[in-house]
Amino acid sequence: MSRSESNDGRRASGRQGGKFRKKSFSRGNAPIKKQNSGTPAPISNLVRLNKYVANSGVCSRREADVLIAAGNVTVNGKPITEMGYKVKLEDEVRFDGKLLNPVKREYVLLNKPKGFTATGRSNISQRSAQSLVAKASKSELKPVGKIGKEATGLVLFTNDGEMSKRLNSPKNGLRKIFHIELEKPLRSADLKRIQEGLAVDSKVVKVQDVSFVDNAPKNQVGMEIYSSRNNIVQRIFDTLGYEVVKMDRVVYAGLTKKDLPRGHWRYLTEQEIANLRMIN
CATH class of the missing domain: 3.30.2350.10 (Pseudouridine synthase)
Known part of the structure; x- marks a missing residue:
């Protein structure tokens, strides 16, 4: 050494x-x-779903697009596959059934x-x-x-x-x-x-x-x-x-x-x- x-x-x-x-x-x-x-800026009231998923620490934003397209992400119980879909911070977003937290990791x-x-x-x-x-x-x-x-x-x-x-x-x-x-x-x-x-x-x-x-x-x-x-x-x-x-x-x-x-x-x-x- x-x-x-x-x-x-x-x-x-x-x-x-x-x-x-x-x-x-x-x-x-x-x-x-x-x-x-x-240091990331605070998340606004409306945020793109792929950013929400990425900020939750699941994956990168690009990888989140793939997960969304595959129907693995739900918003308030409904699968969302639309690219560019925006969610509110109070929405319930889940990946493979797991509740996500949008706080930037x-x-x-x-x-x-x-x-x-x-x-x-x-x-x-x-x-x-x-x-x-x-x-x-x-x-x-x-x-x-x-x-x-x-x-x-x-x-x-x-x-x-x-x-x-x-x-x-x-x-x-x-x-x-x-x-x-x-x-x-x-x-x-x-x-x-x-x-x-x-x-x-x-x-x-x-x-x-x-x-x-x-x-x-x-x-x-x-x-x-x-x-x-x-x-x-x-x-x-x-x-x-x-x-x-x-x-x-x-x-x-x-x-x-x-x-x-x-x-x-x-x-x-x-x-x-x-x-x-x-x-x-």
Whole structure:
């Protein structure tokens, strides 16, 4: 695992004009606009049926046209196949019998700084990760999964409860890569123990890859892991008698820190959202 991968976005928040900028994470930084699709405008009283279905998180608008044409969408109990049909927000719209909610599903990726909590509870306090993405949406966005207050790196926020539940399911085991710094060098024998599978609380933890970071001291380790157990990376090193000084999540479910400085957020691209929807 290269050192450059673990340092994605770090240079962008450092030196500017020969001086270091003072960070102000507590106020929340502006989003990265390069991939920013924009906060959607409120839905009017009348909305095209395909947009209503797409906003409900079922599929894209183009795919919604196919579902409507096939008669899979009903409005107030009646199948609608007319392209361009408009519905009211108070109408009952169903897809394959499931009631739809027209609230726009939104997905925001944050590169979390150290010292900010990221919990599923409603929390917009000054030192919460939620406060950093508060301007990303008019809807309440909640983090997917957990990450420690002192850890840094990628956190996904969304108002898509169905996707969040699916991604949080232990059976999915999302791919995560961490850059870890220990208070002392990691012994080769302990590195091997992790590679072979280490028992944590009487249950063996399997990691996909663990190695020393290229061109770095032996107290810096990269780890790829799919386990969804709480604080499992921290607990692995606790079991071996090492103190974790820094832990940075540089990859999460295929999402990376590229062009995303610490303390900033961005909207996911349509392709990234589609990739997450493929996780069952």
